[in-house]
Amino acid sequence: GAGVSQSPSNKVTEKGKDVELRCDPISGHTALYWYRQRLGQGLEFLIYFQGNSAPDKSGLPSDRFSAERTGESVSTLTIQRTQQEDSAVYLCASSLGSLAEEDTQYFGPGTRLTVL
């Protein structure tokens, strides 16, 4: 079946502009995660949605970052007034959301954001 998809695959923007990144999770997956991977660094957790619960925003680096999710479907990550240090690959993952069993996360291909 279809995996996690993200759009756009690449985004180049000017410093100070707002950007919106989209994630389409695997159908039926209640949990959705956003991560950031800066060049030469590991994955950095940003935000986590689980069903209708309040999202875990503990990883968002500043108030310029926000994310929404419509029910158990599409999520958008918005970065306002982008800065050069926001340049990174933004990865989305989804999982079944089971807390009782192994809950594998499946990753999308990522959006490469470049802030000039």
Next chain:
Amino acid sequence: GEDVEQSLFLSVREGDSSVINCTYTDSSSTYLYWYKQEPGAGLQLLTYIFSNMDMKQDQRLTVLLNKKDKHLSLRIADTQTGDSAIYFCALIGNFNKFYFGSGTKLNVKP
């Protein structure tokens, strides 16, 4: 939170075995994972091990878990050039939050 550490680079010759190591601080994770990231591609789940196991073998891959030392390793037998990638270990913390290591870049020389 969880600290997950990996060495950054590993270089091996084709046909040799590769061993990628990972250490962590929190021992409450039920499952421990290895992900592979090839150049220009997303993360791919490679294998995982349940925390009550010491070892799991899957074809050329062997995962070893030492809970006492909080050490996880991935052994790739007969390493091929196609195995060149970045390998991340990952643990689940509270509420299914994943903690990833910084990744080990495996370079396989022909």
